[in-house]
Amino acid sequence: MFRHQKELQFEVKVDRPDPKLARAVQEVLGGQFGEMTVMMQYLFQGFNCRGEEKYKDMLMDIGTEEIGHVEMLCSLISQLLDGASPDDQAEAAKDPATAAILGGMNPQHLLVSGLGGLPSNANGIPWNGSYIVASGNLLADMRSNLHAESQGRLQVARLYHMTTDEGVRATFRKMLARDRYHQYQWMAAIEELETKNGVVVPATFAPEDEMEAQPHAYEFWDLSEGTASKEGRWAQGEAQDGTGEFVHLENPAPQGNIPNMKVPAHKLHHDLAEKTGMQNVKDTVKRMLHDKE
Amino acid sequence: MFRHQKELQFEVKVDRPDPKLARAVQEVLGGQFGEMTVMMQYLFQGFNCRGEEKYKDMLMDIGTEEIGHVEMLCSLISQLLDGASPDDQAEAAKDPATAAILGGMNPQHLLVSGLGGLPSNANGIPWNGSYIVASGNLLADMRSNLHAESQGRLQVARLYHMTTDEGVRATFRKMLARDRYHQYQWMAAIEELETKNGVVVPATFAPEDEMEAQPHAYEFWDLSEGTASKEGRWAQGEAQDGTGEFVHLENPAPQGNIPNMKVPAHKLHHDLAEKTGMQNVKDTVKRMLHDKE
Amino acid sequence: MFRHQKELQFEVKVDRPDPKLARAVQEVLGGQFGEMTVMMQYLFQGFNCRGEEKYKDMLMDIGTEEIGHVEMLCSLISQLLDGASPDDQAEAAKDPATAAILGGMNPQHLLVSGLGGLPSNANGIPWNGSYIVASGNLLADMRSNLHAESQGRLQVARLYHMTTDEGVRATFRKMLARDRYHQYQWMAAIEELETKNGVVVPATFAPEDEMEAQPHAYEFWDLSEGTASKEGRWAQGEAQDGTGEFVHLENPAPQGNIPNMKVPAHKLHHDLAEKTGMQNVKDTVKRMLHDKE
């Protein structure tokens, strides 16, 4: 169960309205890596977390913090929209100076939300549940969390330069600091889990369970001409868990067959010609020649 | 520019059709972390990559490989659907045994694709571009790639147990091996980049640029009751880049004000009461009292 | 800012797992009228609420409660999925009895969430931000809230009959009771606002501002043959705000012109024939004849 405190986690103050910036800020509220995403991702991971009390508690701590970040961004956007009014838009059509300020405004900030934050990104695409993941595998999810905070902080850093409003920038600095902490946090959790279980997700599907396919786990397939990629750590040396040695395949040959799929039943209305028996024999031979395993 | 070779990267063989499994396999073809996602993610990262030839080349190598994985999964799904026909569905309504086999089939495999793979997930949701990211920041994107391969391998591992068909399992083992390699690969790239630039994304927005907000980059806000989360590495010790010391805030107080937003222009048709001057004075006082920074 | 308490608002107990029911329950978690919708709708209305402290406070009270309902439903779904495992699905293909229990399971509960709740509906469609509204007009939004709680309670009532599990039913009864209260709550708020401002949204665009169009605000246009609809209160008597008298138009004639749109510039590549001058004259005449206002 949750409780709400009236104060914001951090102060949100805007020196002067800027409706066009309000549109851009929507990206870090309702975009792919906005605050709605981390809020819902951490809450779902926490709600669904089975066992392992420490991680569940930690996920609930940070998920709860992120609800407050959504709240802060709605306040920021509302202040950036302060004073905007529909008839300004009629003005903007006449005057280039007004157009410069109001032209890039999201029309839904006037028509749909009445000067409030929207659950959508900088182009007005509604936030959706496929932005998040809660897989039930701790290491997989914490890697997702680290990645989300990395993309999120990157976007706030870019936004930071889009304004010279010192009030807005102060809010962004708070977000940048928290996103930095959250990167540390997920790195720490990842390190704990990797040390305990191993670095490959899922650890519980072991190399030896891959049987005859196991050697392919160490091959770099160079399928784009040019060999610059050969210089990376991924193309030489030992795997991070010491289970094998990387191999660089310079001009790799396919290991599989030419797929040769059956013509389906008439009732699928495919318009394909039925093959003659002869063709099928040829197909089978060709298939055998390509069967390499 | 690309070229296509008729053979599949690895052999794809199915011992017996299983339309219900075909539905589940769609998740790793067209789902959030399916092969379409990694294919499009790596290709867009490669296409958009500026400078840094080594990484661009490597992204194109693996992106090109993943197109072939989409091809392999289409072949797998087609084979799992072999022989299915619309009138089987009429049969299934009468016979529990047939229903058991065909009941969970995706009806679009009959109606829409005519027994072929679909660009959608296990519930038929079409793949979409918001599953991927190509941000122009190498470290952020490689973390995304590591996370995608982690979720992807996890899903294939779960799928693996949903069938006892040895042909299908052999294909999955190839995918598990490759997803393992791709995790090694992104870990190696991440390590290179972290060593060069630092562990926080973006490295180019430095701690000192966060100014007065900087201390918040080391605080764990414990906002869910219970203190199990205190035991983690994230709540104690030094930050991974040595720039500060973690602080655990047990019962953190909000640092911000109660938001108090202006009543907008009449032409927004809000139905809100205009505040009296007196109320505004009270508001201002209350606001000042809560201004803590 | 928010805080989290470890206990659920109400107890959630399941007598026995039922993966197929778990799929259906997703509708009231992540569907159009599920708990995610009311949670996000009330929070956004509260965050964006300007002035009017009473309503803002009330919206925050109930929005905060609804986060806890999302939490409860994740717990319910997790329990309904307890013990499910990927290899059961392989079994189900062989045995009708197992298929009956597991056949209708959402495959993403195994593959994607690892036996946890998903932010999506009963068909796996991800929740999205266009399910909610926060318009900045109190009466419009409270009508939306009443409607959401009505649809929500209806769905829970239907779900209630889909199980005989007494534990699950007890949880549903709690939800039914709360949804009943929330209907009372919005009705009460609506009544206050209608009494103060009038029954039509927005009250601030007054009948007289509609000028020459004003009479149309009292006409029932009977455009589907049959006259049963004539018997309703909407077709006779005085408008609810006493500003006019309803009129039933039995066989209404159009008031407008035949639209006659200009052929666009060549560079739009439309392939339309250019009209001759003569045709344009005829068009203008025809247009004048149909200009009825």
Add this chain to the structure above:
Amino acid sequence: MFRHQKELQFEVKVDRPDPKLARAVQEVLGGQFGEMTVMMQYLFQGFNCRGEEKYKDMLMDIGTEEIGHVEMLCSLISQLLDGASPDDQAEAAKDPATAAILGGMNPQHLLVSGLGGLPSNANGIPWNGSYIVASGNLLADMRSNLHAESQGRLQVARLYHMTTDEGVRATFRKMLARDRYHQYQWMAAIEELETKNGVVVPATFAPEDEMEAQPHAYEFWDLSEGTASKEGRWAQGEAQDGTGEFVHLENPAPQGNIPNMKVPAHKLHHDLAEKTGMQNVKDTVKRMLHDKE
């Protein structure tokens, strides 16, 4: 079956083109509460309506009218786009005055529709079927209809101020008048149904069927600090249907347990530690202590 008459329901005339306004008008054509929404919502409610001839007939009357409103808005948008051409966009990049007029244009009005209306909103998001509801419960749906007309009229009122074009405004006044009537209409239908069946949806799930949960149907849970919400009608007095008395819970305690979910089967690859027997005992005890019902 339907028939089409060439004349528009009301005249649609535009004094001068305004491509930027055309973009905004898309919101009330193809947005969440645009004419496509009410058209499809009333038609589906009418098509699906079982029994109750009066309501079905009425739904078909208004649904049929709304198809004509979609037609009117396409005509309005086409006229607002008259004369726009791709090379104006090349011009706009050079000249601020042209940019002011054309800058905010939806590029799809040039590229995709060739100067016609689009089935999408002011940001270009395609209309989708999850905007509508036809639940088979009359009262629930009529509340939805009242809410849709309220949001719709609010948006048209806001649009009204975005232009000074008297032709466009005359069209908007017709829409405002009709949206006013449609609010009266749904209010009248709602009143009839509430009088007959009761005010809570669904009426057929009665308070007594909620059993032990029934008292919760009268409680206001004050979960956001501050007590302004206590002053509302919803926090005091009798329920609207006289079945109980409202209770304001100032600092409500959770009624439920701490959820404690089982660690799943190994084949879900979760990486969770198995609990020791001892931990399970502790869990059970803790669970019992929190079992409050």
Add this chain to the structure above:
Amino acid sequence: MFRHQKELQFEVKVDRPDPKLARAVQEVLGGQFGEMTVMMQYLFQGFNCRGEEKYKDMLMDIGTEEIGHVEMLCSLISQLLDGASPDDQAEAAKDPATAAILGGMNPQHLLVSGLGGLPSNANGIPWNGSYIVASGNLLADMRSNLHAESQGRLQVARLYHMTTDEGVRATFRKMLARDRYHQYQWMAAIEELETKNGVVVPATFAPEDEMEAQPHAYEFWDLSEGTASKEGRWAQGEAQDGTGEFVHLENPAPQGNIPNMKVPAHKLHHDLAEKTGMQNVKDTVKRMLHDKE
């Protein structure tokens, strides 16, 4: 303006309910090529049609017919769902025979629509506006219409075999006949337009306007190994409009350069290394060598 007649265009009769078939039928109601698609596509093409009265009138004729097809399919689905009830689902979990009949039901037919048609496809994905096109180019759109009717009739033909219910099949036969006619209709319109303007869309961007690129309009690039494709009409002979001769490029070489994009401004936080001057020189040289036009 539109009018509605109570009778359906064709009779819709169902011999016995079949909830699972109802789910499949949703594909041809609310799927990519369902009746909602052709209805909305023809109406938008008609509403937006400028000039050319014959085509506009024809589009309105068929668009109006298609509204009635949506009506027919809602009636069909409602009848297929007759008698279904939530408690059947509880039964189905126990009894394989019931499960066989009800197991594949769309749960939203019970929970969301109360036994009515939904504006979504066979997997419950809501219909959306990106399924349709109205481009303002007649030939482009009529090709789209022919394709939509082709896919639509194909799906109905497949559905036809999924049931043995003679009532349902009679309805499908009506749809198959109409979809056949509509294919004839669009073919006839296409032939008229091709004869008048030429076969390439848009005819108004002429071959000579393609200048130096013009020869590429006759080349088949063979980029997938194997030469079976060489046998087609597309690889030999004259173009359909007689403007050139087809050329088969067996092993085509790229005509372009290796892209070499500039490292962006520091404020994009990309983490890329700045290139040294030397590298840039090398790049320029390499670029020149690849500049082939």
Add this chain to the structure above:
Amino acid sequence: MFRHQKELQFEVKVDRPDPKLARAVQEVLGGQFGEMTVMMQYLFQGFNCRGEEKYKDMLMDIGTEEIGHVEMLCSLISQLLDGASPDDQAEAAKDPATAAILGGMNPQHLLVSGLGGLPSNANGIPWNGSYIVASGNLLADMRSNLHAESQGRLQVARLYHMTTDEGVRATFRKMLARDRYHQYQWMAAIEELETKNGVVVPATFAPEDEMEAQPHAYEFWDLSEGTASKEGRWAQGEAQDGTGEFVHLENPAPQGNIPNMKVPAHKLHHDLAEKTGMQNVKDTVKRMLHDKE
């Protein structure tokens, strides 16, 4: 399996950056008919193609070419964005001239992709799998391909006029030429298939299988007033396959009944009145009177 060559298929050169044009170009990269669509459509049709080697090979040739077109457009967009920086946006708010150039920029090109192409259209809507079709019926799919290339070339032609940059125009001319060739290609394939199997899709559901509905395959239903549509080839003469003669129905009467659907079980909570026995008798009679077939 695929391979990548570093050079682009055609050279892509931009004379000067133009961020606003970059936004528009997204339509032909990630829009409904952009290069991602044809790439994925041809690849899926090729991957899923059963039998008929010639068509499969041809689909793989062109699908492989289209991957390279996505690559070219990413390069084009990156170059159009060259030099853009977040602080330009802060500038744009002050200066109308800068605003004219940067105002219409897609904010995600700065925030999300860091100056690279996005997998989305001109309004930022992510590309999705429902844009494509691979039905397993060759003729249906080739008609879809012809239509996609028609819409695609139309959009590029419109884009062509939106810029005077000769570098960009040269790239567009290459695309226009290729889209012209691809129209020829699909026309040729369609002609082959129509000659072999007949012009109606699917050919395998023959006219005679439509039984009593067969005559409706030749009727033009004139449901929109006005008779201009009577003049078309579709309303007179013989069907293209010579199986019947077209009939123009001037004022067609419905052939069906008034739908009269059963009131459902109480547990659906519909609030509908139960009909009396007497009403049911009347219904039945009315139904019989309307049963016309």
